Amino acid sequence: MSLRFASQTLRSNSLLKKNSILLATRSYSSGEKTLKQRFAELIPEKVDQIKQLKKDYGSTVIGELTLDQAYGGMRGIKGLVWEGSVLDPVEGIRFRGRTIPDIQKELPKAEGGSEPLPEALFWLLLTGEVPTESQVKTLSAELAARSQLPKHVEELIDRSPSHLHPMAQFSIAVTALESESQFAKAYASGVSKKDYWNYTYEDSIELLAKLPNIAARIYQNVFKDGKVPSINKDLDYGANLANLLGYGSNQEFVELIRLYLTIHSDHEGGNVSAHTTHLVGSALSSPFLSLAAGLNGLAGPLHGRANQEVLEWLFKLKDDVKGDFSKESIEKYLWDTLNAGRVVPGYGHAVLRKTDPRYTAQREFALKHLPDFDLFKLVSTIYEVAPEVLSKHGKTKNPWPNVDSHSGVLLQYYGLTEESFYTVLFGVSRAFGVLPQLIIDRAVGAPIERPKSFSTEKYIELVKGLSNK
Ligand SMILES: CC(C)(COP(=O)(O)OP(=O)(O)OC[C@H]1O[C@@H](n2cnc3c(N)ncnc32)[C@H](O)[C@@H]1OP(=O)(O)O)[C@@H](O)C(=O)NCCC(=O)NCCS
Ligand SMILES: *[C@@H]1O[C@H](CO)[C@@H](O)[C@H](O)[C@H]1NC(C)=O
Numbered sequence: 001m002s003l004r005f006a007s008q009t010l011r012s013n014s015l016l017k018k019n020s021i022l023l024a025t026r027s028y029s030s031g032e033k034t035l036k037q038r039f040a041e042l043i044p045e046k047v048d049q050i051k052q053l054k055k056d057y058g059s060t061v062i063g064e065l066t067l068d069q070a071y072g073g074m075r076g077i078k079g080l081v082w083e084g085s086v087l088d089p090v091e092g093i094r095f096r097g098r099t100i101p102d103i104q105k106e107l108p109k110a111e112g113g114s115e116p117l118p119e120a121l122f123w124l125l126l127t128g129e130v131p132t133e134s135q136v137k138t139l140s141a142e143l144a145a146r147s148q149l150p151k152h153v154e155e156l157i158d159r160s161p162s163h164l165h166p167m168a169q170f171s172i173a174v175t176a177l178e179s180e181s182q183f184a185k186a187y188a189s190g191v192s193k194k195d196y197w198n199y200t201y202e203d204s205i206e207l208l209a210k211l212p213n214i215a216a217r218i219y220q221n222v223f224k225d226g227k228v229p230s231i232n233k234d235l236d237y238g239a240n241l242a243n244l245l246g247y248g249s250n251q252e253f254v255e256l257i258r259l260y261l262t263i264h265s266d267h268e269g270g271n272v273s274a275h276t277t278h279l280v281g282s283a284l285s286s287p288f289l290s291l292a293a294g295l296n297g298l299a300g301p302l303h304g305r306a307n308q309e310v311l312e313w314l315f316k317l318k319d320d321v322k323g324d325f326s327k328e329s330i331e332k333y334l335w336d337t338l339n340a341g342r343v344v345p346g347y348g349h350a351v352l353r354k355t356d357p358r359y360t361a362q363r364e365f366a367l368k369h370l371p372d373f374d375l376f377k378l379v380s381t382i383y384e385v386a387p388e389v390l391s392k393h394g395k396t397k398n399p400w401p402n403v404d405s406h407s408g409v410l411l412q413y414y415g416l417t418e419e420s421f422y423t424v425l426f427g428v429s430r431a432f433g434v435l436p437q438l439i440i441d442r443a444v445g446a447p448i449e450r451p452k453s454f455s456t457e458k459y460i461e462l463v464k465g466l467s468n469k
């Protein structure tokens, strides 16, 4: 064993010890199972279920594949496994079988709050079970306790120039957390495959715990005076994030953040950010490296950045109609957009074929808390007009609004007006959706991912051969 290797192993052992002591004290404080204990109990069932399924149906044909799909962004090809959520074109997303209204009703809430706690959703996505209030409290406390950033990560963020897009800073900071990876250390010390999930779990919690400090440090550096408040160990995740951003004194905003983090978390496994995180993880890169890769995808304008674009479009509309917010005037603006060959941002979807329930949840939040806000009224009028215009236009398969057409307006109302930061909030939320699958992947021994590719010449050969038959 080389010296470097030996010292790495030594360090990792002491780290692990420190951590298991922490966990032991924590499970003392509540008689109930911790998330990690509950997940450990559930794994064997899942492993057996998959083993049996493969044994019984392993060679069953589950779909066909056309050449168009190979060239068309692989739409509709079944080839990924994702336990947390399934998207129905009409009904929208279900998290472990539950719709958004279901989880708003069933998941534990903060005292006095009415929106679900995102850490409760994390529990649900990982186990399929709704946690009790005290189980969520224990998880919130653990996340707060592990929130502090290593010095070198703080320094990296502080040294980033303010013209570097917040998403690029976010990705750099998450990548640099690799120094803390228990998974990387455990792997290097040669732990058994069946223990991979244990360290993936620890890294995932560590990562989630540190995201509020990363996001807030970027926000405060780029847009404010660079001072980041401290985490309050008695608060839930959403309340802490709101505090760190500087909006924690407004309880409505805190509620919005809880809702926002919950509904932006997961939208099946084929989404760029979800798929990328899962793919990079399949090479046994740590959760830090895997999530950072996913965040780089989320930064793209066709994906997470669309919420920024909706807002820019709305502001232009506002200028353009000069105070005339009648349906007629908005209808004209919509046609102007379409006739200029541009898309109506926030409308349309690759899979959905009706109003996105994530849009509806945000609309209901607005109706409750900000019914008279002019930007909200504008968004509402567009909702009355746009589907008909888009249907008449006849191109899009889905004339209904998606999640991004509403999220920015809510943040604007509470004064978080810096659009270029919005995708960072989206990224914090996405971590709640993609990390559970990463833990499950390691627990069930998911292999490295490696689909088959051909060159165009090879595809020509293939289709000619097939159509001659
Ligand atoms: C979400 C989106 C990328 C899905 O793309 P898709 O799966 O290719 O959508 P469709 O199959 O319905 O597209 C068919 C046609 O309708 C057009 N179309 C789709 N949504 C449209 C919209 N909101 N406004 C105008 N035209 C639209 C497409 O550009 C495409 O035109 P083309 O044939 O000239 O290329 C697309 O609807 C879009 O660009 N929406 C606006 C941006 C947005 O809101 N993004 C956030 C996504 S959550
Ligand atoms: C995870 O690893 C630690 C350190 O090796 C060990 O103490 C703990 O028992 C493991 N937990 C599980 C659930 O395997």
Ligand SMILES: CC(=O)N[C@H]1CO[C@H](CO)[C@@H](O)[C@@H]1O
Binding pocket: 264, 266, 267, 270, 271, 272, 303, 304, 349, 350, 351, 402, 403, 404
């Ligand atoms: C194609 C697809 O499913 N796109 C989704 C990817 O993720 C964003 C954020 O959840 C969704 O809004 C898109 O609909």
